[in-house]
Amino acid sequence: MSFFKDRNCYMKDYNLSLMDKIKGFDYIYLFFISLVVFIGLGVLYSVGGHWISKQSFHFILSLGILIVIAFSNLRLWMKYAYWIYGAALLMLLAVDLVGYTGMGAQRWLNFGIMKVQPSEVMKIALVLALARYFHGADLDDIRSIKYTIPPVLMVVVPVLLILKQPDLGTAMMLVFMSVSVFFLVGVQIWKFVVLGLAALGTFPIIWSLLHDYQKRRVLTFLNPEKDPLGAGYHISQSKITLGSGGFWGKGFMQGTQSHLNFIPEKQTDFIFTVFAEEFGWIGSLGLILLYIILISYGFAITIKCQNFFGKVLAAGLTVNLALYVFINLGMVMGLMPVVGVPLPMMSYGGTAMMTLFISFGLMECVKINHEMVIGRLGSIDDE
Amino acid sequence: MVVWRYEKKHILTKRLMVLSSFFLIVFIILIGRLFYLQIILGDKYFLMAEKNRLSVRLTMPDRGRIYDRNGVILADNTSTFQAVLIKEQAKDYKKVLKRFSMIINLDEEELEHIQKDLKRKRDFMLVRLKDNLSSEQVALLYLNAPDLPGVQIERGKIRRYREKERYAHTLGYVSLLTDSDTDKKDDPLLDLPGYRIGKTGIEKSQNNLLKGVPGYLKSEVNASGRTVRILEKANPVPGKDIKLTIDNRLQKFALSTLGEHAASAIVMDVNTGEILSMVSAPSFDPSLFLAPISVKNWEKLRDDKRSPLQNKALNGTYSPGSIFKLVVALAGLESKTIKQHTTINCAGHTKLGEQKFHCWKSTGHGPLDLIGALAASCDVYFYEISQRIGAENILNTARKLGFGEKTGIEMEGERAGIVPSFEWKKKKFNDSWRMGDTLNLSIGQGFLNVTPLQIVRAVAAIANGGKLIQPHLLKSTKANVKNLDFDPQNLNIVRTGMFQVVNEPGATAYGARFNLNGMKMAGKTATTQVRRITQEQRDKGLLKEKDIPWQYRDHALFAAYAPTDDPRYAIVVVVEHGGGGSRVAAPIASKILQETLRLDLEGEK
Numbered sequence: 001m002s003f004f005k006d007r008n009c010y011m012k013d014y015n016l017s018l019m020d021k022i023k024g025f026d027y028i029y030l031f032f033i034s035l036v037v038f039i040g041l042g043v044l045y046s047v048g049g050h051w052i053s054k055q056s057f058h059f060i061l062s063l064g065i066l067i068v069i070a071f072s073n074l075r076l077w078m079k080y081a082y083w084i085y086g087a088a089l090l091m092l093l094a095v096d097l098v099g100y101t102g103m104g105a106q107r108w109l110n111f112g113i114m115k116v117q118p119s120e121v122m123k124i125a126l127v128l129a130l131a132r133y134f135h136g137a138d139l140d141d142i143r144s145i146k147y148t149i150p151p152v153l154m155v156v157v158p159v160l161l162i163l164k165q166p167d168l169g170t171a172m173m174l175v176f177m178s179v180s181v182f183f184l185v186g187v188q189i190w191k192f193v194v195l196g197l198a199a200l201g202t203f204p205i206i207w208s209l210l211h212d213y214q215k216r217r218v219l220t221f222l223n224p225e226k227d228p229l230g231a232g233y234h235i236s237q238s239k240i241t242l243g244s245g246g247f248w249g250k251g252f253m254q255g256t257q258s259h260l261n262f263i264p265e266k267q268t269d270f271i272f273t274v275f276a277e278e279f280g281w282i283g284s285l286g287l288i289l290l291y292i293i294l295i296s297y298g299f300a301i302t303i304k305c306q307n308f309f310g311k312v313l314a315a316g317l318t319v320n321l322a323l324y325v326f327i328n329l330g331m332v333m334g335l336m337p338v339v340g341v342p343l344p345m346m347s348y349g350g351t352a353m354m355t356l357f358i359s360f361g362l363m364e365c366v367k368i369n370h371e372m373v374i375g376r377l378g379s380i381d382d383e
Numbered sequence: 384m385v386v387w388r389y390e391k392k393h394i395l396t397k398r399l400m401v402l403s404s405f406f407l408i409v410f411i412i413l414i415g416r417l418f419y420l421q422i423i424l425g426d427k428y429f430l431m432a433e434k435n436r437l438s439v440r441l442t443m444p445d446r447g448r449i450y451d452r453n454g455v456i457l458a459d460n461t462s463t464f465q466a467v468l469i470k471e472q473a474k475d476y477k478k479v480l481k482r483f484s485m486i487i488n489l490d491e492e493e494l495e496h497i498q499k500d501l502k503r504k505r506d507f508m509l510v511r512l513k514d515n516l517s518s519e520q521v522a523l524l525y526l527n528a529p530d531l532p533g534v535q536i537e538r539g540k541i542r543r544y545r546e547k548e549r550y551a552h553t554l555g556y557v558s559l560l561t562d563s564d565t566d567k568k569d570d571p572l573l574d575l576p577g578y579r580i581g582k583t584g585i586e587k588s589q590n591n592l593l594k595g596v597p598g599y600l601k602s603e604v605n606a607s608g609r610t611v612r613i614l615e616k617a618n619p620v621p622g623k624d625i626k627l628t629i630d631n632r633l634q635k636f637a638l639s640t641l642g643e644h645a646a647s648a649i650v651m652d653v654n655t656g657e658i659l660s661m662v663s664a665p666s667f668d669p670s671l672f673l674a675p676i677s678v679k680n681w682e683k684l685r686d687d688k689r690s691p692l693q694n695k696a697l698n699g700t701y702s703p704g705s706i707f708k709l710v711v712a713l714a715g716l717e718s719k720t721i722k723q724h725t726t727i728n729c730a731g732h733t734k735l736g737e738q739k740f741h742c743w744k745s746t747g748h749g750p751l752d753l754i755g756a757l758a759a760s761c762d763v764y765f766y767e768i769s770q771r772i773g774a775e776n777i778l779n780t781a782r783k784l785g786f787g788e789k790t791g792i793e794m795e796g797e798r799a800g801i802v803p804s805f806e807w808k809k810k811k812f813n814d815s816w817r818m819g820d821t822l823n824l825s826i827g828q829g830f831l832n833v834t835p836l837q838i839v840r841a842v843a844a845i846a847n848g849g850k851l852i853q854p855h856l857l858k859s860t861k862a863n864v865k866n867l868d869f870d871p872q873n874l875n876i877v878r879t880g881m882f883q884v885v886n887e888p889g890a891t892a893y894g895a896r897f898n899l900n901g902m903k904m905a906g907k908t909a910t911t912q913v914r915r916i917t918q919e920q921r922d923k924g925l926l927k928e929k930d931i932p933w934q935y936r937d938h939a940l941f942a943a944y945a946p947t948d949d950p951r952y953a954i955v956v957v958v959e960h961g962g963g964g965s966r967v968a969a970p971i972a973s974k975i976l977q978e979t980l981r982l983d984l985e986g987e988k
Contacts, residue, residue, distance in 0.1 A: 139391050180402060186394040240435065243420040243428025256436045260605040277432075281421040285414060292410055299403055303396055311395055319402070326409050333416045 016368065021071050024368035029297050030066075033345065033360055036290050040346035043275045044267060046253050051267045051348045058350040062357035069361025074369040077362065078309050081125075081132035085154070088125035091118035092161040119162045119170045120355040124362070126174060127181070127316035129154055134185045135309035136376035142186050151182070166211050169339035173323045180319040181312060218337045234270075237262045238332045241273040249280030267348040269340055272332050291325045291344075301367045307374045310366040317359040437614070438507070438604045443575050444595030445540055447622030449554060449585065451631040452659075452858060458554055458586075460540040464521050465514035467576040468497075471506035472608045473533025480512075482530050486523055487513055492675040496559060504574065511559070511576035514541055515674070533608075539577055542673060548666035549634050552694035553627075553794075553856065555584020556669035572597055579673065584694070585625065585856060588793050595622035626858040628657035636978045638662040640971050645689035645959040647696040647835050648971065649854075650979050653843035653944060653953045656852035656862035658792070659979060663695040688934065689959070697790075697797040700832040701957060704909030704964070705760045705891075706942050707781070707827025709845060709877055712753055714780035715772045716873035723876045726752045729763040733822075740766050740822050743910075757880030758890040760908060762826050769825030774816060777824055778802055783867050784841040784851065786833050791853045793860060800837060803830035827909060839955040842907075842942045845877055846950035881905035882947055885969075892941065895969035899980050904973060906943025906954075908964035913937060936960035941968035945976050952979050 016024070037059050044052040077084075095109050095118050109116045133151050134142065141147040155178040162171045183192065207215070241257035250256065255277040257263055263270050276284045298318025305311045321344055328343040330336035342352045420428065449458040466487070473479040480501075484494065493513065500510045512534065516524070521536055528534070542557050544550065557579035564573065564580050572578050572594060581590035598619030602610045637648045641664040650659040665687070671680055684692050693699060703710075715721035731747035733740045742748065742762040748755075756764035769777060781787065787802030801807075805816045808830070823829030836854060844851045849869035853862040882905040885892045891908040913935055939961035944953040954972050961967035 137391075139394070142391075184395050184398045184402065186391060186398070237435075239420060240428045240431045242417070243424050244432035245421055246425040246429060247422055256603075257432050260436055260603065260611060262432075262435050262606045276417070276421065281417055284417050284421070288410060288414060288417075292407075295406065296403075299399055302399060308391060308395075311392065315395070315399065322406050322409075326406075326413070329413050333413065333420060335412075335416060 018071070021368050024370075025070060025364055026297075026301075026367045029294075029301075029364065029367070030360075032290060032294050032297070036287070036294070036345040039275070039287065039290075040271065040343075040348075042252070043271055043278075043346065044348060046255065046278060047258060047267050047271075047274060049267070054350075055348050055353070058353045061350075062353045065354060066357040066361040066364065069358060070364035070368060072361075072365055074307075074310060074365050074372055075374060077128060077313070077365070078132055078135065078374055081128040085125040085129035088118055088122045089158060089161075091116065092122060092158055094118070096161060096164060115351075117351050119158075119165065119167055120351050122158045122162070123170070123173065123177070123320055123355060124317070124358055126155065126158060126178065127313055127320065130178065130181050130316060131309045131312035134181070134312050135307070135374065137185070139186055143188060145191075148182070148187060148191070151178075163206075163209060166214060167340070168210070168214055168337075169327060169341040172339065173320065173327065173341065176323050177316055177319050181316050184315050185312060234264055234338055235334050237264070238270055238273050239334050241270075242276045242333065245277040245280045245284075247281050249276070249278050249283055252278055254278060268342055269328065269338075269347060270332055271346050271348070272329060272343050275346070288325075288329075291321075295322050295325075298363060301363055301370065305366050305370040307369075307372055309374050310370060310372070314363055314366045317363055320359065321356075435606075436603055438602050438608075438610070440509075440600045440602070441571055441575050442598040442600055442619050443539060443572075443578065444597055444619035445621040446542060446557070446579075446595065447589075447593040448624045449593075450624065450626045451629050451634070452627060452657075453630065454626075455631045457546050457550055457627070457629075457631065458542060458544050461543040463514050463539050463541040464516040464518075465537050465539045465541075465577050466512040466516060466524060467509040467535050467537055468501075468512050469507065469509055469533045469535065469608060470501060470504070471533075473531075476501065476533060479531055479533055482527070483512055483524075483534060486527055486531075487516070487520055489513065490677055492677060496675045499562070500560075508574055509535075509537075509576040513674075514539060514577050537576075541577070542579060542670075544669045546631065546634070547668045547670070549631075549638050549662070550584075550629075551666040551669045551691075552663040552696065553584055553629065553634075553661050554669065555586040556582055556672045557586050558582045558672040559675060582672065583796070584794060585627070588795050589625055589857070592625065593622040596620040627856050628652075628659065628858055629661065629856065630659045630982060632982055633660040633975070633979055634662060636660075637975050638664060638666060640974050641956075641958075644961055644967075645695070646957060646961065646971070647694075647699060648954065648956045648975055649696050649835055649839045650975060651839045651843055651854050651953045653847040653852070653950050656840075656843075656854050656864075657858075658854050658856050659952070660975070661696050661856070663693065663699075665689050665691045667691050694794075694796060695835065695957065695959070697792065697794060697834050697836040699957065699959070700798055700800050700834055701938055701940065701959075702829070702831055702911040703786075703827040703833045703838060704911035704938070704940055705762075705827055706838060706842075706907045706909040706940055707831065708757060708760065708765050708825070709881065709907055710781050710784060710786075710841070711765055711769055711772065711777050711825050712757060712880065713784075713845070713869065713873060713877050714777045715753075715768050716876060717780065717869060718772055718776045720772045720776070721753065721768050723753050725768065726750050727756070727764045727767045729756075729761050731763070733763050733766045735766075735818055735822060738819060740819075753876065754880045754883055757877070757907070758883035758887050760884070760891050765825040766822045769821050770818065774805075774821040774824060777821075778804060781831075784844055786831070786837050786841065790834075790836050790840055791863065792836060792855055793857050797836070798834055800834050801830055801832040828911065835955045835957045838940070838942050838957075839953050842944055842955065843953040845874055845881075846905075846944035846953055849874055878905060878947075881907055881943070884908065885943070891965040892943075892969040892973075894965065895941075895973035897973055897977050899977055900984070902946035902980050903948075904943050904945040904976055905947045905950075906941055906969065906972065908969055909938075909940035909942075910962070910964040911938045911940065913960065933960050936962055939964045939966070939968040941965075941972045943969075943972050943976060945980060951983065952976060954979070 041052055044055055091109055109118055130151055159171050159174050241263050257277055258266050258274040263273055266274050295318055302311050302314040324344040327341040331338050344356050445460050451457055470476045504510055559579055581587035598617045601615035602613045604610050637660045647663040649661045667684055728750045729742055729748035731742050731745045748759050748761045751761050751764050781802050787800055789797045789799050808816050840854055849867045851865040851867055855862050884890050885896045885904050885906050892906055939958040941964050942955045944950045954976050956968045956972040958967050
């Protein structure tokens, strides 16, 4: 144990030079991220239209944000974690009051120069807040029910607000991510079981809160063939598109389902089907492997990181990434209801790309500062 | 503290391993699912994608045109705009149909037909909503296109009956499919929207010739059904054109000559069997049936007691009446039981046991030979000779002349009529043939039942020297000719009788005679009772025709041929409930036959 103590003493004025940071930056991680982005751009090229140029712009912009965040001071994020969470929560409330409506749901906030989706911001803010909260916790604290009430509230409030928008996909992601974080920091398994049973009990209440179109989506998911031309159309066509790719795929630019517009939202939520139609099972397997590599990388950073805030942050953000992939793929493969979750780095969309790259920037930041020691309250010396 | 800190990190690492394993399982499920969709079900989904992508549309062939013998177009096709619906492109086709019927008026019958069609056809097939759209309606539909998903406007062809009611029975008409048509599932034409099948007449019997072969257009379509590119194309093969033996000028003349009567007339070339005119009155415009006919129009046609829908020329059956005397005379001469000079005295009636058989002329004709009896249409003469000839001989001759069997004309709905036999009577009435039956037979009453077409064929056979020729309407038909082996001498006697009927002063059809450049007519009248006249009525004195309700009046028949010295044309005119054959039918036949000869002369010029 003295090893750590010594180390802490040694690292008392832990401050990295720019050179250290450049050295510490994980270029291979960025390479894989960019690789997926480029594959996405290729698919957008195949889809045609103006998507590719705009998406390239999003990429460049997001890359800049990633670098700025990567080289920022991790401690600052710890320091302002609650502030960021608070701001996100305020924005969610604001969106409820004066929000912009798009696609049948109130999700956008107009700031004049740009439109912001507070639910996207919350995905990061909640991880930051939870990381901050658990960073200073003892195992005893974590295991006490009283101590776990505040973070549970931290999760429940935004989730309810987002459900109200309504945005089932994001709400689901926040819940799964939070459960994962609670699990990782050491909350006892039996509490999850109890919570799970309680959730099951409140299911009818949640069901009554859902909008008709959401209920329909869930029902359609359960039996898509019942209404192949109505709401089940997306799922049916999605499966046809995927399946028709076969083992080798139809070849780049050769996808008939996508090129003839049988796939709705082909440039966003259903982009994977376009890719799978043209590159087959082999191509899809390759793409999924890339995601597995990125997630493994995220967990590697988590393990490598010495401070608990960084650990939880990296883990939470990586879980977020994995959830994006799971929900999107599950959705297009007909394993889950269509809830409107994009495929990270592939789907067209500026906000999603930026949010992801903020996460990746934070991941890099954790990686660069993995040896940093952070005190319970955010400084080095307040142990 | 540090221990706790360490343990916290340690737990996190341990639990991260658990979470990673869980994630790995999810990834394996996803990859497995992809394997299932892309490899195990890959072929199925590939086919489904192909089905999405490819659209094979049949293209309608032009229906064959129909000409008269001189190349006048009787039926052809005209361009039309038609609205069709593709069920799978209309998310809620019932709603679309409702909106459509708000824009374009559809009556009950049309809606019913569309609904049946929608039920029968598969989702990707086109269903006809309405054709013959006016340009205004087309504009309206385009304007409302966003509200009518799945509705398309297509250029098509629709049958046009240029001569309208003149050919309602002969050509017949085409009409949209009904349930009975759709049973013949093997014809791809049945799936075309707005395809019309021949329902009656030549349109029906020659449907296979006229319909043609559909072409197809294989194209790649996008999700909204728009054609992206054409992959394969085969042009439709138009149906064969048909030339009829009908002379349009004569047809026009014949129908207008029948006037308001419920009647039919047939003009036939006695040597070739070609039908130059075949009309049935009253008629109707066959175009009424192109679209589902409205209830109002349908009831009007159905409830008309003059039955305009029936083709009386070959579907109407009548007692031949006195025209049958030609057959009886021929039977007698051929069986050598009577001679030309066999003379019988007519006293107005003859007695068979207790039963009295009356001549139409109650005061009697006095002594008559065969020719005189034919000219005067004396009933008593034939009552007497029929007993000598015997029913068997008469019936056999009737059958030889083609009565009791279909003529084989290229039309559906022809009836065979009835030529009774002893067995037939036994079977039908459980009674043996009696002499009274023979007497009734001799004047063409009783069980006999013939069609006008059979009469004209028999008269043609008498006129042409004993050849029974199959009447036909298609120029291309090679007519069946059967030589009946009648003694030319005997035929000559019958023909002389027919000559006298028309040309002997005082004979039954003397008023209808003509002399057109030396060409004369020979014929035979008939007036057939629709109901039996009882002795009581006879005693009270017969009612005047105008006092009898129309449906109880006698049928008027006249059969003839011309010219008499070189017969070329035979004619039959049947006027239902027209009254007397000589007074009503003969003048009509005379007019038509004169026109026939005039047109013949014109043709020779």
